[in-house]
Amino acid sequence: MIEAGYLFQQKGYHGVGLSQILERAGVPKGSLYHYFPNGKADLALAAADVAATEVLRIIDASFETAKDYQEGVTTFCYKLAKYFDIHEGKIGCPVSATLLGGPDDAAFRDALKGIFEKWMARITAHAVRLGQPAPDAALNAQRLFLSLEGSWTLARAQRNADVIRNLPSLVC
Amino acid sequence: MIEAGYLFQQKGYHGVGLSQILERAGVPKGSLYHYFPNGKADLALAAADVAATEVLRIIDASFETAKDYQEGVTTFCYKLAKYFDIHEGKIGCPVSATLLGGPDDAAFRDALKGIFEKWMARITAHAVRLGQPAPDAALNAQRLFLSLEGSWTLARAQRNADVIRNLPSLVC
DNA sequence: ATAGGAATAGACCGGTCGGTCTATATTTAG
């Protein structure tokens, strides 16, 4: 399941074959269609959901111990850069590659939209908690999010996470 | 050729079939493999190159008539938002979808890296020409580029170009 | 101990994929 997510993130929805996923996960086809009757599409949505929740967890872990917003952003970007490096620079935003690359389906689009909103809301909440005025907090969270998505893309093109690590100085 | 580019941009490298491209372009297979002996991969690289050059043209058109950097950014984002709307919100960054979704190939990655660098260099040059100090100009160009990539992604998820139109107030 | 549902296992299917190849049409050069 998590392994499946990595493959989707690396190669995009249409870039991985079902057989490749199943082989890597060590699971036969029967089991997949037992748990996910709609097959690949369901699997991709589930994998994106797992990845999205993991990012939320990283956001919390980064901001909870921070004494101000900037420090939280710095920790957050550092953690994501490390995640990027672990996967050898092949993985960008863990959800957009999976969902935007998939079928042109309302369910996929809405899922992605919802995930992005959750991320920004969570960052905004931490910013407010750390003393930012509410309107600034929302703007800064959006700034961070948009730049982060861009950094993921650029980092993949460069096979180098430095642009992610330098993000805090760019958006704070 | 240009039509092929749109398809790649919408559906990603693996999301379009060769036959679909050829049908839409009204071209038989023989012609494709006459001009692009390496088939789909060559075609994708060429399509990305065409799209990248078009973006450069849009950058120039936006900044040449502007009286300051902010005005150029505003015009630029407006033009891109219009492009986004024309394609019914299905097209994001015209090169990353084509190239990042493709095979895990150094040629693809390097092409993408080169395109991104060209874009940022061009924006930086305009910023300098419009009176920004050189170090600020490069930073602002990167800020704009990263946020723009993010906006393209978010705009697709939302099927709405507003986030692109609001970009100038976020990065200037 | 055993009946019955849940889960595993993978053979199998039609369709489509990217790519090759031969035959025909069109243009260019002498």
Next chain:
DNA sequence: CTAAATATAGACCGACCGGTCTATTCCTAT
């Protein structure tokens, strides 16, 4: 006018795609 080069056209290929289906194994409740 004709021969050679260039470009068009699409039938055809093996491989692999996502998905279905049947057979078997595993677990659990009685």
